[in-house]
């Protein structure tokens with residue numbers, strides 16, 4: 001989202017064909033819930049593995065499990081594709097030396113999964129019952145019965161929720177310094193937040209920006225002491241404590257930040273080129289909360305060095321269990337790990353059944 005990128009893309013999705021959201025022509029390999037013959041019959045749809053989520057983790061798991069002849073069904077969400085669907089230029093995903101638009105990258109993930117026979121349903125999971133096998137999941141009025149489940153529902157960045165932030169998202173407003181920092185070389189920017197994410201992003205962004213304004217609503221940071229000390233001592237970082245974001249100015253791209261005060265009346269405006277919101281993330285765990293263990297931050301918990309959850313046969317992958325790295329490439333890697341864990345788990349449980357179903361899946365396609 002450099003000025004370059006901003007100028008090129010009036011919106012983060014401008015000029016990108018949204019193959020991800022387009023209904024698939026080939027109903028054999030890509031049925032929607034409504035188009036599926038099984039769904040029309042009102043009967044539950046059975047699968048060896050159901051993957052919930054269609055970001056890099058979910059679709060990588062789909063590629064691997066499809067190639068293992070497990071006939072995966074991906075319940076990908078009404079708005080699938082994850083966080084990359086709201087990212088403009090992606091320059092750090094390996095294999096794309098000239099960068100690629102986030103939605104285009106996710107369209108390619110989807111094509112690759114469908115090529116091997118993954119069935120992708122553009123619906124949200126409303127409810128699950130993981131109490132016994134087969135596991136039961138409901139989405140858009142259709143019931144799915146799954147021998148195994150991969151949960152790859154991701155995490156959402158929290159936003160301030162003001163109009164100007166929404167309007168200028170992808171046009172100078174970002175929630176990912178690692179993704180977009182590079183575009184602000186020699187520019188003046190602000191980071192909003194007072195936790196470790198904000199402190200870390202402010203420090204990281206000093207590698208690119210000429211100046212970083214760190215804006216926090218209280219007079220004390222929530223983040224760790226060492227990070228606070230580093231930020232306070234950094235010559236490129238200016239602290240603005242007791243400040244709220246009253247508005248982000250600019251028509252087609254960010255031009256200034258308007259700040260209110262929490263300690264006294266008054267407002268001030270700083271001209272700048274970018275605003276990074278770093279006020280935390282929320283993992284998308286709602287339908288799984290009653291079943292799967294979460295850590296103290298609310299993220300799903302994987303057991304040991306694998307992707308296994310606390311329920312035998314349910315695996316977790318991607319940002320929903322990772323508050324540390326949160327990158328497309330790490331999520332894709334986790335999707336691969338979960339797929340391999342599922343394949344081994346199914347094989348260990350019912351080796352003959354796996355072969356039989358796999359053969360059936362192959363001939364039916």
Ligand code: NAP
Pocket residue numbers: 159160192193194195196197198200217218221222223278279280281297323
């Ligand atoms: P966090 O600790 O929850 O901090 C969120 C910050 O944003 C707080 O300072 C909060 O202000 C502020 N905030 C929240 N909503 C706001 C709003 N609507 N308007 C303005 N400010 C708002 O989140 P985080 O920084 O993402 O960290 C999450 C967890 O990950 C933490 O446990 C953190 O230690 C960990 N983490 C660790 C590292 C590291 O070790 N390298 C890096 C990043 C994150 P208040 O303080 O006033 O509530």
